[in-house]
Amino acid sequence: MQANVRIATLDRRAAMATLLADRPANLFVVPGLGSCTWDAFAAGDDDRNFYLWGAMGGAAMIGLGLALAQPKLRVAVITGDGEMLMGLGSLGTVGMQKPANLAVVVFDxxxxxxxxxxxxxxxxxxxxxxxxRGCGIERVMDVGDEAGLRELAGLLANSDRTLFARVRIAADDPPRVLPEKDGVAIKDRVRRAVAKAAGFTPA
Ligand SMILES: Cc1ncc(C[n+]2csc(CCOP(=O)(O)OP(=O)(O)O)c2C)c(N)n1
Structure with a gap:
């Protein structure tokens, strides 16, 4: 069994930027509350980001719902270890449903x-x-360097099965850059982007 390697050195802002650098048009991101939401915004504001300001523990389930409802889209949940730990049971539901268009990435x-x-x-x-792995997710990556990040970025675009990745980031606290806070505005914007990317007229 692979050891739980705890050496964490990747810079979180640079890691997010690498993951989203060549983002395909159909890739939607659900960043977990707090730092991952700020990282996603810092990498470039985007209609396809469903910024979370709360719902701690819910990011993977929000991503699962979007992935199941919109199979033409690709969905990357990118969240913190604290957020993931609060909703740990959601990995079991992801492992049961196994949508190929869903990735759960934890900035650990x-x-x-x-x-x-x-x-x-x-x-x-x-x-x-x-x-x-124990929840039945078959493609699991433990990412600790730039090459691993680039491989993960490619898989966010084209993995043929549900993916889980732990990205070992350094425990630092870069300056906070805050996106829109109005939940209705965030929801409406991402719904319009989903409709555009999936090719339907929003209700
Ligand atoms: C239900 C609930 N409990 C606690 C909090 C307070 N809270 C906000 S962010 C956070 C920590 C998030 O940690 P993690 O997901 O690991 O993110 P990172 O370390 O990358 O900032 C906590 C405890 C909250 N927002 N909601």
Whole structure:
């Protein structure tokens, strides 16, 4: 069994930028609340980002719903280890449903960054890659370098099966850059983008 390697050095802003650099037109991103939402916005505001400001623990389920409802789209949930740990059971539901167009990516810094860098369970016993495998997700990646990030970016565009990736990022707290906060505006904007990308007229 692979060890739970805890060396985390990737820069979170650079990692997000690499993942989204050659983003195909049909790739939607659900960034988890807090740092991942700020990272996604910092990489370039985009109608296809469903920024979360709350719903801690819900990012993977929001992404699963979108992926199942819109099979022509690709969906990348990109969230923190604290957020993922709060909704850990959702990986079981992802493993049961297995949509090929869904990726769940965890930016794992081993800490709850937004609230003051308290250590999370991934600093200790919990190995999220092992959890994902145990939930039936077949393609699981443990990403710790630039080459791995680039491979992951390609798979966000074209993986033929559900993907889980842990990205080992450094526990730092870059300056916060905050996107739109109005939940209705965020929802309406992403719905229009979904309709455009999937080729239907929104209700
Ligand atoms: C239900 C709920 N509990 C707690 C919080 C407070 N909170 C906001 S972000 C966060 C930590 C997020 O940590 P993580 O997902 O690991 O992100 P990162 O370390 O990358 O910032 C917490 C505890 C919240 N928003 N909602």
């Amino acid at each position: 810094n081993g800490h709850f960054g937004e609230t003051g860098m308290q250590a999370s369970h991934t600093s200790g016993a919990v190995d999220l890659c092992a959890v994902a």
